Amino acid sequence: MSALQTTSLTKRFGEFVAVDGIDLDVESGEVYGFLGPNGAGKSTTIDMLLGFLDPSEGSATVLGHDATRESRAVRQRTGLLPDGLELYENLTGREHVASAIETKGANDDPDELIERVGLAPEAARRRTGGYSKGMKQRLGLAIALVGDPDLLVLDEPSSGLDPEGIKRLRRIVEAEADRGATVFFSSHILEQVEKVCDRVGIMSGGELVAVDTIDNLRAELSAESVIEADVDGAPNLASVEAVEGVTAVSERGDTVELTVNRPAAKMPALRALDDTAPVVDVTIDDASLETLFERYTNGDETPATTGDETAEESAPADAGGESA
Numbered sequence: 001m002s003a004l005q006t007t008s009l010t011k012r013f014g015e016f017v018a019v020d021g022i023d024l025d026v027e028s029g030e031v032y033g034f035l036g037p038n039g040a041g042k043s044t045t046i047d048m049l050l051g052f053l054d055p056s057e058g059s060a061t062v063l064g065h066d067a068t069r070e071s072r073a074v075r076q077r078t079g080l081l082p083d084g085l086e087l088y089e090n091l092t093g094r095e096h097v098a099s100a101i102e103t104k105g106a107n108d109d110p111d112e113l114i115e116r117v118g119l120a121p122e123a124a125r126r127r128t129g130g131y132s133k134g135m136k137q138r139l140g141l142a143i144a145l146v147g148d149p150d151l152l153v154l155d156e157p158s159s160g161l162d163p164e165g166i167k168r169l170r171r172i173v174e175a176e177a178d179r180g181a182t183v184f185f186s187s188h189i190l191e192q193v194e195k196v197c198d199r200v201g202i203m204s205g206g207e208l209v210a211v212d213t214i215d216n217l218r219a220e221l222s223a224e225s226v227i228e229a230d231v232d233g234a235p236n237l238a239s240v241e242a243v244e245g246v247t248a249v250s251e252r253g254d255t256v257e258l259t260v261n262r263p264a265a266k267m268p269a270l271r272a273l274d275d276t277a278p279v280v281d282v283t284i285d286d287a288s289l290e291t292l293f294e295r296y297t298n299g300d301e302t303p304a305t306t307g308d309e310t311a312e313e314s315a316p317a318d319a320g321g322e323s324a
């Protein structure tokens with residue numbers, strides 16, 4: 001069953017097409033990574049999914065509700081951590097969580113949620129005006145978790161988190177998925193998406209340019225490995241080039257560089273080379289997920305490989321310990 005489905009979902013701002021006819025399909029219980037560099041259209045899509053923006057064309061169905069006409073019903077069952085969370089500076093963190101519980105008619109214990117996201121109880125009793133980015137993100141996550149939502153929409157949730165916060169976020173996402181929630185997780189940070197998501201959709205320039213499981217992306221990636229082999233003697237490059245799956249061969253001094261387009265071609269290529277000149281050392285560079293991402297989003301801004309791991313000025317003490 002789909003938790004979230006869009007049909008030709010489009011958003012134009014004047015002449016500019018921010019989201020260009022995307023067809024998303026996210027299964028119930030799935031952890032879906034919504035990837036793309038800055039400006040790719042992720043936040044605009046999320047705003048349409050939750051009824052904050054009307055589509056210019058197309059439609060979205062979220063948890064069985066029309067995202068535009070029934071946005072209240074969608075939002076009641078969704079926990080959202082928005083990009084650029086806005087807080088009331090004069091209210092404490094705990095007051096924000098308590099207010100979210102009241103608004104949703106939920107019966108969560110605010111202190112439990114605060115502990116779960118790793119915000120120290122003393123920090124939660126302070127006004128949010130002095131919060132660091134990481135503390136705001138933790139608080140935003142606590143608010144998103146209110147009422148055990150059927151769908152969690154997390155827009156760049158790791159932004160501003162330190163490594164401990166990122167690990168904790170991952171465990172929370174996993175626990176939410178185990179509970180049966182669907183998690184829609186937007187990010188330009190590949191490393192985190194790779195670790196938690198069942199499938200990813202890659203946005204570029206407003207278009208959904210790829211959708212696949214991480215395993216399939218990996219398989220496609222390993223399709224391009226570069227092998228550097230140091231040889232003792234003069235190799236016959238033509239016989240290596242003849243091996244199926246070898247796409248490029250070049251020689252630099254005693255080093256031969258081979259590019260293969262599938263994992264199964266690595267050993268035959270090396271054997272063929274070794275037959276012509278003994279191979280004395282080998283390094284294999286399997287392309288990273290980042291390389292694939294760059295290929296799909298070519299021309300767009302290069303994504304970061306790690307989070308904005310900005311140290312929090314007043315890093316919250318680990319109130320809850322490291323329980324999973």
Ligand SMILES: Nc1ncnc2c1ncn2[C@@H]1O[C@H](COP(=O)(O)OP(=O)(O)OP(=O)(O)O)[C@@H](O)[C@H]1O
Nearest residue numbers: 013018036037038039040041042043044045083188
């Ligand atoms: N209200 C608006 N008016 C005009 N253009 C807009 C508006 N909102 C977004 N855009 C443009 O639409 C494009 C997509 O923006 P969006 O915020 O959805 O991207 P994103 O993938 O979420 O990027 P980021 O990771 O930077 O948040 C950008 O070029 C942005 O400048």
